[in-house]
Amino acid sequence: MTCRELNDFLADYRSGELLPEVRSRFEAHLLRCATCAAYVRSYGETIRLARAAGDDLEQQLLPTEAPRELVDAILDSVGSAPPDADPTAPPRNPPRPRR
Ligand SMILES: [Zn+2]
Numbered sequence: 845m846t847c848r849e850l851n852d853f854l855a856d857y858r859s860g861e862l863l864p865e866v867r868s869r870f871e872a873h874l875l876r877c878a879t880c881a882a883y884v885r886s887y888g889e890t891i892r893l894a895r896a897a898g899d900d901l902e903q904q905l906l907p908t909e910a911p912r913e914l915v916d917a918i919l920d921s922v923g924s925a926p927p928d929a930d931p932t933a934p935p936r937n938p939p940r941p942r943r
Contacts, residue, residue, distance in 0.1 A: 845869045845872070845873045846873075847873075847877060850870060850873050850874075850877075850880050851880075851883075853870055854883075854884065857870055857884075858887070858888070858891070
């Protein structure tokens with residue numbers, strides 16, 4: 845197995861969907877290729893970090909109590925926002941029928 849093939853199989857390897865035969869070749873390559881071994885380790889680490897970051901993000905998006913400054917800022921921006929419909933805007937041309 846080449847380094848490129850290993851890279852292609854990595855996602856299946858991580859999800860446990862690799863065929864036993866391919867998996868043994870995959871692991872044999874890891875034993876003799878330090879580059880790929882380090883890559884697989886960092887790949888797993890990246891997923892772990894992404895999941896941890898995702899958990900943090902979820903907590904940030906679902907605050908139990910919104911800070912007072914944030915509420916004020918939102919109310920201010922809503923009050924100063926321009927209306928959606930602009931009466932001076934020209935009407936849109938109707939779509940031409942395709943022939
Ligand atoms: Zn390799």
